[in-house]
Amino acid sequence: MNSAGADIAGPPTGAGSAAKPRRRVPFWDNARYLCIVLVVLGHAIQRLIYDSDIAFAFYLTLYAFHMPAFAIISGYFSKSGSPTKTQMARVITDILVPYVIFELLWTLTKWLVEGQANPNITQPSWTLWFLLALGIFRLVLPYLALLRWPLAWTVLISLGVGYLPNVDSTFSLSRTLGLLPFFALGWWLREHDIVRRFRLLDLRPWWVRAVAIGVIAATGWAAWNWLPVWQAADLRHWLFYEDSYADLGGEQWWAGGVRLALMVLAVVLSTAFFALIPRGTHWWTKFGQYTMYVFLLHSFVLYPFRETGVLRDLEPTWLWLPLVTVLSVLVALALATAPVRRVFRPLVEPRPKWLFADPALASREGSRNDPTGARRPRR
Template sequence: MSNAAAAPSGPPTGSTARPRRRVPFWDNARYACIVLVVLGHAIQRLIYDSDIAFAFYLALYAFHMPAFAIISGYFSKSGSPTRTQMARVITDILVPYLIFEVLWTLTKWLVEGQANPNITKPSWTLWFLLALGIFRLVLPYLALLRWPLAWTVVISIGVGYLPNVDSTFSLSRTLGLLPFFAFGWWLRERDIVDRFRLLDFRPWWVRVVAVAVLAATGWAAWNWLPVWQAIDLRHWLFYEDSYADLGGEQWWAGGLRFALMLLAVVLCAAFFALIPRGTYWWTHFGQYTMYVFLLHSFVLYPFRESGALRDLEPTWIWLPLVTILSVVVALALATKPVRWLFRPLVEPRPKWLFADPALASREGRRNDPTGSRRPR
């Protein structure tokens, strides 16, 4: 999401300074997050026929996008943007958004025989691209304020009371998730991770507590599933609809969103506590999460529209199988051949668009919109 590295990889000032090493934890966390994104979309069709799948879905959606927003915020800069940084909002976000909106329009027209092009209404996963752009644009202004994190919480809770703030340009969802992005930035700004050595010190009991927290959440999601279905908790977790649309006309409806935000932070902490710290064969795939994010929906689209994932029994076979396939899809879409083939779409370089073509060249390094800097 930012222009910063996935780890502090830029050299300090001085002629003899060495580049700081890349911290594999952040790439591992990115890849784990994108696997959860694919998994969440893959099991969506299972939730209509399986209570276990529905409970798993709710537990997943309680934290996986907040976790992605926290990571993105952690690597975002709040200073006045440079010309290059402003250009990257165009090359990394706006241009890919328009490209994939066109692709989705063509896909719907070819498959469904109809399409209603509307760039103000993001197709499926494209809302996150716009959210990234808005996050980047507002962060320098938030950083000027006293208590910026508190203000984002007020904004997130308050926007739910405004039915006229909807999914147009994904504004409702963006503002709803803004506190998580701001929280990630705040952690970096206050140097919380390094100061408390959160990536170095991880005793066994932390992992035990993390597993217990996630397991308890899953159990609560399954044990009280009729309650969650009755209040339509699934859509509350999207941070997209107004409280009135969700049946929460009461004045205290914002309290439920606040409670969900607190729950998401706790679950994100548990999730991050379980992320491996070392370098593995799959670690570098965390540098290419935007390929997975933008392309996986096209892989899942035939299954979503055909109903192939409906009425699959028994759940104890199909849910693990879909989980494994989600991991495979996330791996495949981050591989070098796929990146080579789709790079012009995911990472376009429209030099013709700029008065100064050098703004689109980016020789030497590439930046993932979620904050990962990597060798070209």
């Protein structure tokens, strides 16, 4: 279920030819890093949206596609074949164990800061829901791949779960099923070799970038121009894919149509986002290999700002929104640097050999794939 050879590409080698080294495709590292920057940015500006319409519109635009885009990338580097023992062990070491570790850390943090904590491993804290979602995605993918029209089934599942109020945030199941079509779409694109066949990483004429900028800009303008409508409809929480339609005020039979429209919008915006991502290698490209460090650690960096309210009542918006944006990029950079990785590797990439009957399954040797499919050498 983990990707073999993720991020790398190379010509096939014939029986009589010498094997050629496979190379990384920098686009995917760029895409991962920019996605995680958007995740950090979305969380950072959350406190600004109560006092600034521009910040709220920016927030809605981000949340319309940034997690679906991340799910698409993760699905692209997932395999649907029968997992090997090593791949099964990776689900435990790369997803389940870090989830437990960081849930315990959040419980301790809340107890120290707030003086109270309610340990409940079935209710993911803040960003940890996506870690569980990745685990569930990978577990169900081999079964989805057996079906005819797997994408259609995942869309039906996502739409249908909104009608079931008993499917809630326990083990992040509501969000997981809600975002499942995007993960399946990423897998489908890889399964059918769409990116290579249509040379999507090679051909990018100027008008494609112009259209992509126009699509995102138009979405941002619509979010700002009709902001009172979106606030009245509680669009922000619709974009979380977490609550049932009834909880969102959508008791009507056609409420699923709203989610379907948002899913189409997410695919369109994700496509525009991917069209704008640089194809070449840059000094920051390597940080795309370490998105899980940023994902798991940035919430602890933002926690003091979230709880103290220092990001409230910040005016003027033209100053603070760009400043928070720049700081979000810097946080994403800092948390992916070597010193941070060295300190937090036992938490983010644990290898509990004692947990396995065969300790070799938790070995640190060889290459490493994180839950989003980023492949890198293991030190």
